[in-house]
Amino acid sequence: MKLSNKGLFSWLCIGVISALVLLSLGIFKFSTSPAFEKYFAALNMLLISGITFVCIMTLFLLAGIFLDTNIPFASAFRKIYIKLLFPMLMMCGKLFKVSKERLEQVLIEINNKLVLSKKIKVAPHELLILLPHCLQRSECDKKLTYRLDNCIRCGGCVINELLSLGICDEVRFAMARGGTEARNVINSLHPRAVVAVACERDLISGIIDSYPLSVYGIVNERPFGYCKDTCINVQNIKEGIDLFLN
Known part of the structure; x- marks a missing residue:
């Protein structure tokens, strides 16, 4: 059992x-x-x-x-x-x-x-949604920047759905290729709270390394295994965002 x-x-x-x-x-x-x-x-x-x-x-x-x-x-x-x-x-x-x-x-x-x-509440610009690069479709020929500025919103992966959540435009999205890059993004943007999507290993190491920052972790779904064409329930992201925003 x-x-x-x-x-x-x-x-x-x-x-x-x-x-x-x-x-x-x-x-x-x-x-x-x-x-x-x-x-x-x-x-x-x-x-x-x-x-x-x-x-x-x-x-x-x-x-x-x-x-x-x-x-x-x-x-x-x-x-x-x-x-x-x-x-x-x-x-x-x-x-x-x-x-x-x-x-x-x-x-x-x-x-x-x-x-x-x-019970921390932050302004929209103080919240960071940190995503793993493996959410992007592996066959996509666009190399996304960490700010997702060049996503063409084709709908081939969950990125378009995340960017279309209809939340405040001031909430920042960022993408990282691993733990080191994720830490660099956090250090450069200085958020007060983070909703992070990753595999279990990266989330735990990020939570420990990022203390005292409040990091709400969401485990990604891996239908094709680790680090390739992963996905996420967008509603979970929305709920994570709602936890922090006033």
């Missing part, structure tokens, strides 16, 4: 908390050893306090996700969730043979909930 994303996330959190508790017990035993107590007691107690703090934050996140309620202190702890807890959950998932793609899907869903909990 396949676990739901919520169920998988719950078990991974329990795994992380269990590992941290065992680590705390080991540190405590080490710190009370007569040979090391004099030199390392204060440092070890500081480490135990830090581990306890991470465990409490993980429980807050787990409670918010499992009960489908607001995550306590989500905005204050978002950096630690993304920079520390996400990598720990990835390691835990790898240990228990969870597929990397499935695990990344779960973390993207959690990230989106964290972003929603901030």
